[in-house]
Amino acid sequence: MSTLLDIRDLTVRIDLADGPVFPVRGVSLALGPGETLGLVGESGCGKTLTCLSVMGLFGRRVAIDDGEIGFQGARLDPASRADRSRRARGMGMIFQNPMTGLNPVRTLGWQVAEAYQIRTGSKRRAANARAVELLDLVGIPEPRRRARDFPHQISGGQQQRAMIAMAIAGAPSLLVADEPTTALDVTVQAQILDLLSRLQREIGMGMLFVTHDLGLVAEVADRVAVMYAGRVVELASAADLFARPRHPYTRGLLDSLPFLDDDVERLSPILGTVPSLRAMPAGCAFAPRCPHASTTCGRVAPELTSLEGGAVACHHPLAVRTEAA
């Protein structure tokens, strides 16, 4: 079986005081071992909730309403204790904000050692030694001394490195990276991306890389899934997605990016706003903002259908850019 992670028809429900909303609606994604899948979309499109579903990290009022998540060829049952530990051993997650992601009253070495200990069930002494190695592996200088530091004593970039050390302790086969570089400045961002791809090669992890930054995704991902309003609207290899976007939303996103080699007076934004979770259109969620929308789009929600190596959820997929222009 070559699929590492297999998300099928995932729907997430949040129970609010005035009734449930569904911020993720029927998302299906697959990720092979060692592969990097980029997940892009704007704020609130369900990227993070998809990650949290994979990790099984829900607070109160949030639940998987429908669909299932397969990991290493077997379905994950959220209620089963064995599956919970299978998930904990096989998956690591990097969070968006390293400043809050580390426990302020524990030393870095202690936290990394704990992560290793929980995953592998090893002894404390071995875990402590391994923690120093892991801090070294993620490029923290003087790891032996830094291991005794508290999180507030090191910089944001180093904190994110420490978080990565925690996430990869015990060599999980899947790494979920939820906007790992959003809180960092650009030079540090590049270093962290290099680090992630190096670790991925060395450990052979699959990676689910979530971001709202299209440039990052182009650099990191093998394949890219674009999400809009809780659905995957387009899935393609990174090269294809940027060369010939098939969904009008993807095209809109790319058009609104500035390129250094194009001399453009004004960028063209996507007009309108994302529909509210309370008032999702019956048909395609993007239809109200779409320049190509027809009456069908307003009534029938398009399914994600395969198209020339990728997949797109649109009634009127765009032709290849050269023809359209």
Add this chain to the structure above:
Amino acid sequence: MSAETAGPTVPQASEDTPRKPQAGAWHMPLLVRLSAGLLIIVSVVALLAPLLAPYGYEETDLLYRLKAPFWSPLSIEGHVLGTDKLGRDLLSRLLIATQVSIALALLGTLIGAALGTVLGVVAAHRGGIVDEIVMMLVDWQAAMPFLIIALSVLAFLGNNFYLFLALMGLAGWETYARLTRSLVLSAREQGYAVAVRALGARPLRLYGRHILPNVIGPLIVQLTLNFPQTILLETSLSFLGLGIQPPLTSLGQMLGEGRDYLLTAWWLAVLPGAVIFFTTLSMSLFGDWLRTRLDPTQR
């Protein structure tokens, strides 16, 4: 818990690293030193009172009643702090009373803190109906003057040491529960708590090793605030005759007995009162200092 939290900092302080705020991390201001010194003396007294006392605390000598302490010309040899209305040695009684009161207040405070903290964590963790019930109990206890509860329990069930101790423990639990619940509720949404859950950590590990060490500061402050209150509750109940029963004594009971002689032998009330005052003050000062030490971000 506190020893473990403090643990990793010790090697850092002794190491001559260039990060200078570390150097004075365990520096004590004068007032805190005095408080610590007094608390040590009180602890020694609480532990060794029967050995230190020159007389038995219940030993009466009716020929030498209400004698004055050493500074008065009327003092007599052998009774450094004088004697009370039954000729019992005041110093011996003060030592034993300190032992009894400190033991009661300490155990009571710890019982209350443990009970409240555990219930607060459970309420925050489980939510829903469990949370509702715990918070209902908290409101009920907060609305009811505890002295009345204590009085009625002692009046109906009679007085024995363990019942009294249980009441001391119940006295302050609701503030811990409320405090812990709110602290845990916000701490468990922090990134590090989510990260630990992502590792598959059990609740016991999550709360015991990550969240509680983070919220322990306010709880310690609450402990130092609650400790004097517990002493005062013990004092009030003993003063009213429902607490520690003679011949056993406590600071509150001595205060109550001494009240009748304020004009003629003021030291009978003032000395136990001073012990209460300085012990509780030292506890507050030391607790506040300790709180800042336990928080690595304030170092």
